[in-house]
């Protein structure tokens with residue numbers, strides 16, 4: 001469910017007309033619905049209420065300060081994967097005691113910052129990283145809480161690039177190594193190894209792989225008499241982009257809650273896409289129609305530099321007109337919706353039946369709230385799009401679009417070349 005709905009022939013976000021926002025902000029822009037963000041957060045919180053989990057929103061799915069603030073203000077923690085995300089978490093006013101930090105390549109300075117900030121847990125992904133955190137904790141004379149990220153070797157049915165819980169990926173530690181670390185915990189006098197963590201992948205539609213991974217980890221903890229307080233079951237819950245039938249928060253909880261309750265551990269969840277994905281759309285304008293002997297193209301003013309998911313994962317995003325033309329609706333045609341970037345891979349949709357559109361028409365690319373703006377780039381020297389949020393019937397620009405000056409900021413031409 002989300003708050004992007006038609007009223008008459010016009011697409012609205014929480015009662016605010018999207019054409020009006022476009023007229024004021026200019027295209028392309030990302031548009032987020034505050035209510036949808038919170039609704040999704042609350043759905044998960046309510047479904048898991050029996051274990052009172054800490055829900056740490058995955059910052060990398062959407063790191064805009066207003067998005068983070070909206071969730072933090074309503075009780076969320078944050079799941080970070082870099083020093084930059086720690087900086088954002090703090091700017092959004094997150095309680096460090098609700099911040100968890102994963103990632104296989106944490107740098108020394110990033111670890112130091114997070115230790116000083118007093119985050120809840122590092123999710124450690126290798127033995128060398130554990131040793132590095134021990135050294136840093138010792139030099140700062142601190143005791144640091146860590147969890148070990150386990151790679152449970154399960155195969156979720158999702159795109160290979162977002163499957164992280166299989167044995168051959170770079171993520172997490174195998175069970176034997178984890179056991180070895182617990183057995184030799186005295187080698188880490190400044191660390192409290194307080195938890196185990198998994199995150200098996202993203203856009204997972206079915207509870208089965210989660211259940212399998214959770215069972216594997218809980219079995220391991222029990223059989224090997226591992227003593228921990230926290231079990232972080234990661235993120236990865238899939239959402240509806242087109243015809244998917246993902247498990248709901250409630251049906252997911254029903255499957256895994258009995259296991260989690262029985263464990264007696266404190267539960268952490270790290271959803272990203274589930275909260276932010278359908279809370280955002282990318283609004284774009286039609287620049288041209290182009291017909292070749294083979295195909296019809298609709299060329300729009302946004303592309304892979306703003307939203308790379310179609311190019312990178314062959315992801316499907318629904319594309320809808322901001323203003324419906326009832327006649328056009330009756331005569332859909334198969335088109336490729338493409339952007340201005342000089343790459344054949346720059347497309348938003350392929351062979352998609354769409355009602356005919358005209359130059360200047362607005363389109364909304366749905367489900368763009370997660371891994372949209374955060375994965376955007378300046379490729380082809382295109383300034384990044386604005387981000388806008390609707391809150392209680394008003395819209396706010398929560399990030400201005402970039403300008404040409406932003407594109408060359410920090411660049412210098414050496415005197416040699418003048």
Ligand SMILES: *Cc1c(COP(=O)(O)O)cnc(C)c1O
Nearest residue numbers: 058102202235236270271272273
């Ligand atoms: C990306 C990521 C998440 C969030 O994944 P979603 O599929 O967006 O829910 C959670 N935990 C970790 C460690 C991640 O890297």
